[in-house]
Every structure is written in structure tokens, then in C-alpha cells.
Amino acid sequence: MPTSRTRRALLLSALGGLALPHVARAAPPRVVVIGAGVAGASFATYAARLLKGAGEIVLVEPAAGYLALYRSNLVLSGMIETREIWTGYDALARRTGIKWVAARAVALDRDRREVVLADGSRLGFEMAVLAPGIALDYGSVPGWSREAAAVMPHAWKGTEQFHLLKRQLDAVPDGGRIVILPPPDPSRCPPAPYERASMMAFALKASGRGECRIFIVDVKERFAKMALFLDAWEKYYPGMIDWLPPSIHEGVKRVDPSTMSVETGFETYRDCALVNVIPAQTAPRIAVASGLADATGFCPVGAQDMRSAVDSRIFVLGDAAHAGAMPKSAFAANSQSAVAARAVAAELLGGSGGPPEYESRCWSLLAKGDGVKSSSRFAAVSNKFEEYDETVSAIDETAQLRQVTADDNSVWFAKLETEIFN
Incomplete structure (x- = not known):
């Protein structure tokens, strides 16, 4: 037995130069x-x-x-x-x-x-x-701040902010006034503020609060899926949603969380039940x-x-x-x-x-079972993004097609959740 151990030790010693690289093998990148x-x-x-x-x-x-x-x-x-x-x-x-x-x-x-x-x-x-x-620019809306977001939520990131917005919406009385301030471009999910207004109106109307008014005081003169949203608001929520571009409201002068007011060059919206400030992003x-x-x-x-x-x-x-x-x-x-x-x-x-292949799809729900979609593809041309095959839902689509679009969104989300997070 001692002889066997000695031979083993000598053999390992002789092979040391070959064994060390294996032992000290670099970790994977x-x-x-x-x-x-x-x-x-x-x-x-x-x-x-x-x-x-x-x-x-x-x-x-x-x-x-x-x-x-x-x-x-x-x-x-x-x-x-x-x-x-x-x-x-x-x-x-x-x-x-x-x-x-x-x-x-x-x-x-x-x-x-x-x-x-x-x-x-x-x-x-x-x-x-x-x-x-993203990061939010808390100084991009006069009078608003990180602290003010506890009263006038953005609900554009973070779980607590969303819960706050949901609680505030649930507490809006019939006849209450809601003001939404969408962000400038570029921003996360460009159609989302307008879908948010639609879904707020849906919830209010479904719960017997159809006398509420939602004012969208925009920083933009146009927005994503504009024709589709304007048509839907007239169809589903007449008299409930007003969209105001800068050419009408003449700019947001300031918001005041203490009085729940939004002052513009055209009008001041006082005693609002809910003010949703979605600021500029970086x-x-x-x-x-x-x-x-x-x-x-x-x-x-x-x-x-x-x-x-x-x-x-x-x-x-x-x-x-x-x-x-x-x-x-x-x-x-x-x-x-x-x-x-x-x-x-x-x-x-x-x-x-x-070869790289990119695609973007963005679904929006206008009302229950009424979904619309915009999509486009992008190719790499000289290392730049070249857009092609751009499509958007038409205003005159059938109810059946709109239901299919709404269902497609749910199917894609479920697939993503399963593939990536579960």
C-alpha cells in the first residue's frame, strides 16, 4: 500500500504541468x-x-x-x-x-x-x-414633483403607484372631474394614456358614474391611434372624454396638489377628483x-x-x-x-x-371586446433601423375583427408570461 501511494504521488507530480491548466480552467464568460x-x-x-x-x-x-x-x-x-x-x-x-x-x-x-x-x-x-x-422627469411638469406623485400619481412605473391610481379611480364620485396629462414623445407605450382614459371611462360608466368628465390635457398636437380613439370616445363615452391639444389649452402653467387643480393658459381645472400626471421620460x-x-x-x-x-x-x-x-x-x-x-x-x-428581424405590436382596448392594433417591422440598413410593413386598425372594422384583435392581445400576453416568467 505505501508503495502504491508513492507511485501515485510521483505520477501526479510528473503530470502536474498538464493537470494545472485543467484545475485553473477559466470560468465561462x-x-x-x-x-x-x-x-x-x-x-x-x-x-x-x-x-x-x-x-x-x-x-x-x-x-x-x-x-x-x-x-x-x-x-x-x-x-x-x-x-x-x-x-x-x-x-x-x-x-x-x-x-x-x-x-x-x-x-x-x-x-x-x-x-x-x-x-x-x-x-x-x-x-x-x-x-x-425608464426614469421619470419629475421637473417636467410645473408644480409637480416626486413628493406630489403621492397625491397626483403617474402610475407609469412601480406597483405602489398603480395601486394608488386604482384606489383613486374607485373613489371618484359621480360627476367628478379627472385630468390626465400625457407625456411628450418619446415615451413608454405611446397609446397607453389614451387607452387609460378609455378604460377609466368604461369603469365609471359601468359603475353608474357616467356624469364624470375626463380631460386629457395633452402636450402633443397628435397622438398614436388618434382617429381610432376619437371615434371610440364618441361611440362609447359621449360627453365623458375631452382631448385638449396645446393649440387649445395654451400650455400647462402649473399643477397644485394641495388644491387638486391644473392651470392651463385657457382654463383652470379645480377640485379634481383625480389628476394623473405622466411626465417626460428618459x-x-x-x-x-x-x-x-x-x-x-x-x-x-x-x-x-x-x-x-x-x-x-x-x-x-x-x-x-x-x-x-x-x-x-x-x-x-x-x-x-x-x-x-x-x-x-x-x-x-x-x-x-x-440577419436581425424586429417587430413591434401595440394593442389598445377601446371598450369591452373592442381591440385595435398597430404594428410595424424593422430591418437593419447600414446599422440603422428601417421601418416597413406598417399597419394600423381601420375605423370601419367589423365587431368580429375587433373581438379577434382583443383576444390576440390576451393570447400573446399569456404566451409571453409562460415562455419568459414561468
Whole structure:
């Protein structure tokens, strides 16, 4: 036995030069993903599937779950419950190939290729994927602030803000006045403020509060699906919704949370039961502070693979990206994530990610069973986004087609939830 152990020791010693490289084998390249909304969660899912362990996907997200705010207007209407748009992150965090880090990313050190977390710890990366959503410009509406949002909610991000808006809507008395201030472009989900007005009117009318008035005091002269919404408001909610462009209201002078008033150059709306202020938006601070944003406030990316125009080791997805004329929609974010995942896998494994194909679809509900849709495709031409095949629902569509469109939205959402979050 001693002789056998001696021989074994000598053999290992002789092979030491060959064995060490195996023991000290480099870890697989790390891709750090910041944010687990539709964009970040989709990328992590697709990349883990493609890499099959050849790369480490680290997903950084402090929240316990995801509230699909792009479906929240249906909750306001009373057609669905909040639980139907909430998904916990448990299944995603356990997914093979994804390492979950329940923390908040506060900075991106591009020189050192590290993501800085709120506790000061750092995550090194070979590549980083930035999908942090949006930041709100609390100074973009005179008289409104972060503190004022506790009285005049935006409900454009964050679970608590949505719950606040829902409680306020439920408490509006018959005959009460509601004012909605939509944001300037570019913004998250451009048709959503107008769908929100529609779903508020639906809820009010369905609960016997048909004497309420909703004033949309807009910063824009035109808005997405404008003809469809104006037609629907006249058809379903006559006398309930007024849309006022700047050429009529002459600009918002200030809002006053203490008196629940909105002052414009044309009229002052006093003693409002609800004021929904949706401010201007930008990419979040982590993107801006790291120099990835341009004059638009968002992060320019190349159409070939969603790489940052500033740093080729960083991809920017979803609402934080400036992707040409592509709308900031959940469908677009999912589409961008698939392109970026293929590009990352191709770089780490060798080969090509294939020609990029992007699509955006945006559904809006006008009333129960009356859905409309806009869609477009985008190609990469000289690394720029070129839009083609743009379609939008027609005003004279049949009720059957509108019902099919409404159902399509629900089917897509259920598929996304199953594929990405569950």
C-alpha cells in the first residue's frame, strides 16, 4: 500500500504541468443583465437557452416580481384583476443557465467592465445588457414633483403607484372631474394614456358614474391611434372624454396638489377628483451617468444587434434604448432581446447571429371586446433601423375583427408570461 501511494504521488507530480491548466480552467464568460422586465427577462431566457452553459448569465433585479403595466389599463376597467398581471420571479430565478442576483445595480463601470451594486459589491462582465426601463422627469411638469406623485400619481412605473391610481379611480364620485396629462414623445407605450382614459371611462360608466368628465390635457398636437380613439370616445363615452391639444389649452402653467387643480393658459381645472400626471421620460440614471445616452435622453443602439453606439461590450434593450422609430412597447422589447441574445451567443460560441428581424405590436382596448392594433417591422440598413410593413386598425372594422384583435392581445400576453416568467 505505501508503495502504491508513492507511485501515485510521483505520477501526479510528473503530470502536474498538464493537470494545472485543467484545475485553473477559466470560468465561462459572464454576461450581466440589469433589469428583469420584459426586455431583460426575455434576453436572459433566450441567451441561457442558446449558450447552454457556455456563458454565465447573471440577472440583477431587486424586485420580487413583475407587474405588467402595459396591461394595467384593463385592471382599471374592472375587466381583469391585478393578480392577473403580476408574476413572481421565482421560476425565472431558478431557470437553468441563469444566476439570479437580488440586488439593485447603481452604476456601470465601463472602464473596468463591472456593474456596481447598491451594497458596493461589483460584478465583472465580458458583456453587459442594460434593460432598466425608464426614469421619470419629475421637473417636467410645473408644480409637480416626486413628493406630489403621492397625491397626483403617474402610475407609469412601480406597483405602489398603480395601486394608488386604482384606489383613486374607485373613489371618484359621480360627476367628478379627472385630468390626465400625457407625456411628450418619446415615451413608454405611446397609446397607453389614451387607452387609460378609455378604460377609466368604461369603469365609471359601468359603475353608474357616467356624469364624470375626463380631460386629457395633452402636450402633443397628435397622438398614436388618434382617429381610432376619437371615434371610440364618441361611440362609447359621449360627453365623458375631452382631448385638449396645446393649440387649445395654451400650455400647462402649473399643477397644485394641495388644491387638486391644473392651470392651463385657457382654463383652470379645480377640485379634481383625480389628476394623473405622466411626465417626460428618459433612460434611467445608470445609463445616463455611464455616458450611454444621447441628447434624446435615451441610449442609441445599432440595428444590427442592439449594441450601444457608445460601447460595443454593452447592449441596451427595451424602453431605455433609442432604436430609431421603433415604439417603446413590450412586444418590441421582446423582439430586441431575441436579436441581442443571438448576437451574444454568436460572439461567445462563434458563428453568426443571422440577419436581425424586429417587430413591434401595440394593442389598445377601446371598450369591452373592442381591440385595435398597430404594428410595424424593422430591418437593419447600414446599422440603422428601417421601418416597413406598417399597419394600423381601420375605423370601419367589423365587431368580429375587433373581438379577434382583443383576444390576440390576451393570447400573446399569456404566451409571453409562460415562455419568459414561468
